[in-house]
Amino acid sequence: MKISEIASKVNVSAKTIRYYEEVGLLEPPLRKDNGYRLYHQKNVETLIFIRRCRELNIAISDIKLLIDVQQDPKASCASVDKIIADQLARIQQSQRELALLEQSLATLAVSCKNHHVEDCCILHQLKSL
Amino acid sequence: MKISEIASKVNVSAKTIRYYEEVGLLEPPLRKDNGYRLYHQKNVETLIFIRRCRELNIAISDIKLLIDVQQDPKASCASVDKIIADQLARIQQSQRELALLEQSLATLAVSCKNHHVEDCCILHQLKSL
DNA sequence: TTTAAAGGTTACAGCTACTGGAAGGTCAAT
DNA sequence: ATTGACCTTCCAGTAGCTGTAACCTTTAAA
Numbered sequence: 052m053k054i055s056e057i058a059s060k061v062n063v064s065a066k067t068i069r070y071y072e073e074v075g076l077l078e079p080p081l082r083k084d085n086g087y088r089l090y091h092q093k094n095v096e097t098l099i100f101i102r103r104c105r106e107l108n109i110a111i112s113d114i115k116l117l118i119d120v121q122q123d124p125k126a127s128c129a130s131v132d133k134i135i136a137d138q139l140a141r142i143q144q145s146q147r148e149l150a151l152l153e154q155s156l157a158t159l160a161v162s163c164k165n166h167h168v169e170d171c172c173i174l175h176q177l178k179s180l
Numbered sequence: 181m182k183i184s185e186i187a188s189k190v191n192v193s194a195k196t197i198r199y200y201e202e203v204g205l206l207e208p209p210l211r212k213d214n215g216y217r218l219y220h221q222k223n224v225e226t227l228i229f230i231r232r233c234r235e236l237n238i239a240i241s242d243i244k245l246l247i248d249v250q251q252d253p254k255a256s257c258a259s260v261d262k263i264i265a266d267q268l269a270r271i272q273q274s275q276r277e278l279a280l281l282e283q284s285l286a287t288l289a290v291s292c293k294n295h296h297v298e299d300c301c302i303l304h305q306l307k308s309l
Numbered sequence: 310t311t312t313a314a315a316g317g318t319t320a321c322a323g324c325t326a327c328t329g330g331a332a333g334g335t336c337a338a339t
Numbered sequence: 340a341t342t343g344a345c346c347t348t349c350c351a352g353t354a355g356c357t358g359t360a361a362c363c364t365t366t367a368a369a
Binding site for chain 1: 232274282
Binding site: 064066067070074085086087105110111112 | 354355356357358363364365
């Protein structure tokens with residue numbers, strides 16, 4: 052199938068698919084005589100795998116590792132466990148940071164009932180906090 | 181004062197200060213005969229303001245607006261209110277997204293008790309979910 | 310048969326907010 | 340005179356795409 056066909060199948064833009072190939076996430080596919088990329092069912096599965104990982108915000112470099120480790124079915128899956136655990140930890144860290152941010156912004160946001168820059172409580176706080 | 185002096189005063193790298201100047205967030209300062217940037221107390225205050233905004237994750241384009249609006253003390257501070265409210269909304273949206281992400285990752289992370297790639301529950305779920 | 314639309318190709322630039330590094334000028338102390 | 344710390348500019352890199360340009364191929368309509 053051609054690139055736009057697989058693109059609509061896995062719900063990713065053709066541009067993105069070419070990008071995944073460029074960064075080594077996707078094997079360079081065969082080409083037709085005219086130079087067009089030619090994809091197969093296996094590529095669909097890989098792309099769906101990649102998209103699921105990306106939806107979990109897993110970095111492309113980690114997705115590469117997840118794909119590589121699958122080359123050897125007998126290999127330990129410890130690295131897989133670690134990638135997911137680390138990703139979870141990162142997300143939780145981001146959550147903590149966002150919670151702090153939200154607190155600060157929420158406090159700031161309710162503080163201004165004035166209408167002019169010169170006595171705007173928000174600006175005042177941003178300057179003197 | 182020279183760039184590294186103001187940099188350590190406001191706890192920002194000299195590199196970042198030059199960057200803020202380049203993107204129009206900071207007025208180009210006077211130069212000494214040797215070409216060195218020469219900063220004043222006013223610049224310290226502006227930089228602290230900028231850093232506080234950045235700590236709230238406010239985009240540089242929005243910080244520009246916040247700085248510009250302060251040119252006219254009689255101007256309405258509605259745009260200030262809006263920038264902060266929008267920022268708060270963005271943060272809250274990110275929080276909702278991260279909460280979903282965390283759920284998915286947490287489920288995934290506890291699911292694997294096996295040790296080989298061929299029957300790794302995590303990989304299995306990532307492929308078939 | 311010409312032509313126009315739709316899709317393919319590559320290559321380069323842009324997004325955000327910095328950061329790193331190279332190459333070279335300046336300054337203060339030894 | 341030289342060393343080391345600091346300053347300057349400019350270019351490239353980060354993550355994960357996305358937009359655009361210039362060009363080629365295929366397919367369908369006029």
